[in-house]
Amino acid sequence: MINTDVLHDKSIVGSPIVHLSSMTIMLYVFWLLLSGNTQPKFLIYGAITSIIASWVCYPLLLIPNFDGTKKYFVFGINPFKVVYYFFWLMWQLILANIDVIKATVRHELDINPCVVKFRYRIDNPMGTVILANSITLTPGTVTMNVTPDGLYEVHALTDGAADGLKDPSGMPGKVAWLLGQDFEFDVVEVDY
Amino acid sequence: MSYVSLAQEIIAYVLMGLGLIFLVGSAIGMLRLPDFYSRVHASGNSETLGTMLIFLGLAVYNGFSDTSAKIIVIFLFVFLGNPIGSHILAKTAYKTGHPVWTKKHAKEAEEYEAKAAEKEEN
Numbered sequence: 001m002i003n004t005d006v007l008h009d010k011s012i013v014g015s016p017i018v019h020l021s022s023m024t025i026m027l028y029v030f031w032l033l034l035s036g037n038t039q040p041k042f043l044i045y046g047a048i049t050s051i052i053a054s055w056v057c058y059p060l061l062l063i064p065n066f067d068g069t070k071k072y073f074v075f076g077i078n079p080f081k082v083v084y085y086f087f088w089l090m091w092q093l094i095l096a097n098i099d100v101i102k103a104t105v106r107h108e109l110d111i112n113p114c115v116v117k118f119r120y121r122i123d124n125p126m127g128t129v130i131l132a133n134s135i136t137l138t139p140g141t142v143t144m145n146v147t148p149d150g151l152y153e154v155h156a157l158t159d160g161a162a163d164g165l166k167d168p169s170g171m172p173g174k175v176a177w178l179l180g181q182d183f184e185f186d187v188v189e190v191d192y
Numbered sequence: 193m194s195y196v197s198l199a200q201e202i203i204a205y206v207l208m209g210l211g212l213i214f215l216v217g218s219a220i221g222m223l224r225l226p227d228f229y230s231r232v233h234a235s236g237n238s239e240t241l242g243t244m245l246i247f248l249g250l251a252v253y254n255g256f257s258d259t260s261a262k263i264i265v266i267f268l269f270v271f272l273g274n275p276i277g278s279h280i281l282a283k284t285a286y287k288t289g290h291p292v293w294t295k296k297h298a299k300e301a302e303e304y305e306a307k308a309a310e311k312e313e314n
Contacts, residue, residue, distance in 0.1 A: 033258065097217075097237070097241045100238060101221070104217065104224055109224060111230065132279065133272075133275045134275075136237070136279045136282075142278055144229075155282060
């Protein structure tokens with residue numbers, strides 16, 4: 001029996017049909033990449049497998065927001081924005097990495113570790129996850145804890161990294177732009 | 193074997209060399225930094241860029257083929273997976289109450305040691 005409730009769920013942001021088809025295409029491209037076979041048999045097997053896999057997995061990839069009023073699809077992000085964000089993040093990674101290596105290779109360690117606590121609220125729960133992951137990926141800052149209502153506790157290694165965290169137009173603004181939503185940001189406390 | 197052009201080879205070596213510099217930097221940081229949290233920065237994060245540059249160099253060396261595409265996929269998984277590992281380590285240490293090293297603590301420790309030395313002298 002096929003349960004079609006998910007297609008008529010009004011609390012999902014965006015269209016379930018678009019989500020399902022985009023996910024099927026994504027899985028099919030991945031299949032083609034890994035198999036490297038272009039015989040018709042494998043192409044058809046791949047298509048059937050990706051349709052079934054996306055149909056089975058789709059309900060698992062819907063996450064509710066903090067109020068529980070809406071459900072967001074995990075991969076429901078504009079792919080062009082994702083590519084732009086990826087390259088921007090790579091550039092930030094290189095800059096921050098050079099800073100950290102300079103600070104650690106000096107004769108006297110040029111570090112000043114501190115814990116920055118800030119609050120970041122965005123409706124889409126993916127925003128919370130992407131921000132936490134991007135902060136951890138950037139050298140000089142590691143997310144130590146995130147609560148569901150958006151309180152971040154971040155360990156910053158150098159003064160420059162800590163200043164970068166306190167700037168709302170930096171990474172928090174870029175994540176909000178990626179998801180196309182408004183956000184609230186305020187620094188709660190800095191522990192030296 | 194496919195033919196590897198000179199330009200391709202040079203770009204690949206430059207990328208892998210840069211990756212090596214970042215990996216060495218992360219190893220130095222691992223040895224020199226004072227406490228657990230700052231070592232997570234060195235081990236988890238600087239390593240990500242080093243690994244990614246080396247993978248990119250391998251992909252360039254391989255040329256435009258499905259093997260390169262697979263290398264890029266591995267690179268993306270490292271990109272997604274590495275910060276999660278660092279985060280879990282830092283989170284567990286923080287929740288179990290591991291103290292965070294700061295400059296204030298270093299000064300206090302120095303003063304304490306100086307006092308202890310004075311006492312021994314007396």
